[in-house]
Amino acid sequence: MTDTLTDTDYTVLNAVALKKMATSAQISAATDVAEADARAALDRLAAQGAVVMVGDAALPSDDAAEQLGRAAADRYAQLREEPEIHEMAERFEVVNTQFLQTIGAWQLVEVGGKKVANDHSDADYDGKILDRLDKLVARLSRLIEVLEARDPRFRAYVRRFADAGDAVNRGDVDLVSSPVRDSIHNVWFEFHEDLLRTLGRARKE
Missing domain, CATH: 1.10.10.10 (Winged helix-like DNA-binding domain superfamily/Winged helix DNA-binding domain)
Known part of the structure; x- marks a missing residue:
């Protein structure tokens, strides 16, 4: 091969x-x-x-x-040596931690001191989580622009995030974290794996 x-x-x-x-x-x-x-x-x-x-x-x-x-x-040998790329990767780790916490809050809620599956009956709660996700995706999209300037293939992630976000805003909340669709969670996971391979790094969490 x-x-x-x-x-x-x-x-x-x-x-x-x-x-x-x-x-x-x-x-x-x-x-x-x-x-x-x-x-x-x-x-x-x-x-x-x-x-x-x-x-x-x-x-x-x-x-x-x-x-x-x-x-x-x-x-990506040259890219891996660029200080701006290392700064972007470190900033991503911060945003990624916040994203994982937010997805956790979307999937589970605390009832009586216990974590239970979110049945999405509390529109105000879900709305706050979705607003937080929007902000995190926007932050990640700005970080992706740093990579896109070096390799245009990364722009596809920004498009996919936008498509999933638009669908969620239209009421298709399955596209927040569905494991079998091009959900925000799946796109984020794929980008993270792609970033690690691009930079030759191992996953932290």
């Missing part, structure tokens, strides 16, 4: 690794790669042994994470 990945192939393989399983349509929705180009990239990656195709869906091979790690080290 070759370690040489084009920009498109890296973006597509990275998306497959983040999602664990993805079709070309799902990859296109999560990136700025056209679906036809994503499908062609999957064909190349399958031929290289980087992904395994199961019907229309691609799964990362056992070697995919290592290959992506080596490719990221090469692609």
